[in-house]
Amino acid sequence: MLVTTTENVAGYKIRQTFGQCFGVVVRSRGIGGNMMAGLRSLVGGEIKEYTSMLEEARRHATDRMVANAAMMGANAIVMMRFDSSEMGETMSEIVAYGTAVLLEPS
Numbered sequence: 001m002l003v004t005t006t007e008n009v010a011g012y013k014i015r016q017t018f019g020q021c022f023g024v025v026v027r028s029r030g031i032g033g034n035m036m037a038g039l040r041s042l043v044g045g046e047i048k049e050y051t052s053m054l055e056e057a058r059r060h061a062t063d064r065m066v067a068n069a070a071m072m073g074a075n076a077i078v079m080m081r082f083d084s085s086e087m088g089e090t091m092s093e094i095v096a097y098g099t100a101v102l103l104e105p106s
Contacts (some may be wrong), residue, residue, distance in 0.1 A: 001066050002076040009103060018072040018100040023064025025057045028091045061096035074100035
């Protein structure tokens with residue numbers, strides 16, 4: 001499935017719009033990851049434990065969004081975006097969303 005952040009796809013036209021599709025993931029670091037991140041934050045720099053967690057969460061949210069669009073009958077997602085928020089002190093919510101469409105060559 002084609003996933004793009006643009007409204008239009010070169011060489012294609014939107015034949016049908018199915019509507020909003022999304023994928024949601026909520027992740028929490030374990031106690032060990034939080035302790036390591038806390039120690040790293042004292043000296044500055046990238047906190048690799050959180051970077052890794054968020055990269056994986058984005059991949060899972062994207063996979064869920066693609067599955068949602070496929071169930072709607074779409075072959076592409078346009079205007080894809082990510083959103084994130086904190087839930088409590090240890091959890092992150094990642095949402096991938098876009099518009100599910102049926103593309104055909106123009």
